[in-house]
Amino acid sequence: MRKTLLIPFFILALCNLAFTQEHKYWVGDTVNVRHWPNQMPEAYMDSTDYYLKHRDTAKGSWVVLYWDKEMKHKYREYKTADSGSYTEWYKEGQLGEKYAYPVEPDGIDEDTVWYPDGVIKKLAVNKDNTRQLIMYYHSKKVRQIDVSLLNKKEVYPFNYDWVYTEAWCENGQLIGRDSMKSVRPFLLTSYYCNGNKRLEGIIHYGHCYGILKMWYENGQLKSLEQYEDTITSNGHLNRAGIKTGKWSYFDEKGKLIKEEVYKDDVLIEKKKY
Numbered sequence: 001m002r003k004t005l006l007i008p009f010f011i012l013a014l015c016n017l018a019f020t021q022e023h024k025y026w027v028g029d030t031v032n033v034r035h036w037p038n039q040m041p042e043a044y045m046d047s048t049d050y051y052l053k054h055r056d057t058a059k060g061s062w063v064v065l066y067w068d069k070e071m072k073h074k075y076r077e078y079k080t081a082d083s084g085s086y087t088e089w090y091k092e093g094q095l096g097e098k099y100a101y102p103v104e105p106d107g108i109d110e111d112t113v114w115y116p117d118g119v120i121k122k123l124a125v126n127k128d129n130t131r132q133l134i135m136y137y138h139s140k141k142v143r144q145i146d147v148s149l150l151n152k153k154e155v156y157p158f159n160y161d162w163v164y165t166e167a168w169c170e171n172g173q174l175i176g177r178d179s180m181k182s183v184r185p186f187l188l189t190s191y192y193c194n195g196n197k198r199l200e201g202i203i204h205y206g207h208c209y210g211i212l213k214m215w216y217e218n219g220q221l222k223s224l225e226q227y228e229d230t231i232t233s234n235g236h237l238n239r240a241g242i243k244t245g246k247w248s249y250f251d252e253k254g255k256l257i258k259e260e261v262y263k264d265d266v267l268i269e270k271k272k273y
Contacts, residue, residue: 021061021062022061022062022063022064023052023061023062023063023064024064024065024066024071025052025063025064025065025066026065026066026067026068026069026071027050027065027066027067027075028069031053032052032053032054033050033051033052033053033065034050034051034052034053035048035049035050036048036049036050036051037049042135042143043113043121043122043133043135044097044113044121044122045088045090045096045097045113050065050075050076052065061079061080062077062078062079062080063076063077063078063079063080064076064077065077067089067091073089073091073093074089075088075089075091076088076089085099085100085101086098086099087099090116092116094114094116094117094118095114095118096113096114096116097111097112097113097114098110098111098112099111099112110124110125110126111123111124111125111133112124115138119136119138119140120136120140121135121136121138122134122135122136123136126150129149129150130147130148130149130150131146131147131148131149131150132145132146132147133145133146133147137170139170141168141170141172142168143167143168143170144165144166144167144168145165145166145167146162146164146165147162147163147164147165148161148162148163149161149163163179164177164178164179165177165178165179169192169193170193171193173191173192173193173194173195174191175190175191175192175193175198176188176189176190176191185202185203185204185209186202186203186204187200187201187202187203188200188201188202188203192217194217196215196217196218196219197213197215197219198214198215198217199212199213199214199215200212200213201213201225202229207227207241208225208227208241209227209228209229209241210226210227210229211224211225211226212224212225212226212227213225216252218252220250220251220252220253220254221250221254222249222250223247223248223249223250224247224248225243225247226243226244226245226246226247226262227241227242227243227244228241228242228244242264242265243262243265243266243267244262244263244264244265245261245262246259246260246261247259247260247261247262255273256273257272257273258270258271258272258273259271259273
């Protein structure tokens, strides 16, 4: 009886071994691996991500990407059955990123990125329907904070609606604050690290309207721009982002160097001084 039971267990063990096999590739394998540029390289290990092109590996198998063709230095390791959890390493072997994807809508989603010397570069946690992403300078000072709320109308995988972003220079100077209020007209002001204004204007749905001012870092006015500012009867802006009127440009000493005239978003006159 004991010998009879050994056979199915042996077969099960072999099946399980095949089921959880590793699929190994190196990042230079252009047939199987694709390159994907990061939109926010300051928050990640590198400005390029590497992913497996195909998804035909057995469910539950491990995929390991390597920095080198000899496959001695791991780049990324993940399990195909796990929708997004992975671990990444720098070329020198230091831990670079660890991402844990939730398997349930109310699960905790954590993402941590480290600088090569182990200092935290990015920390993101999704918990209690709120996602907070914090980016750090190497000095450990906060660089940027993004906050989003879970959109419960969306089905798995989960979607978060952006609420606001705040960003600072390394010296602690606030660069700017943007928020979901941008769907309504609001005054947006951003700053240089020395405290001087960089930009100021009314924003609506990501578009400018009215007067937009921009400055050089030394405080001199850089440009004056005009956009349509027609407001409809229901209070919404019409034609926001449409260039109109006279635009003026200045050099860093405050001298007028160029003027442009727009009508209905079309340049109709241009002067240089």
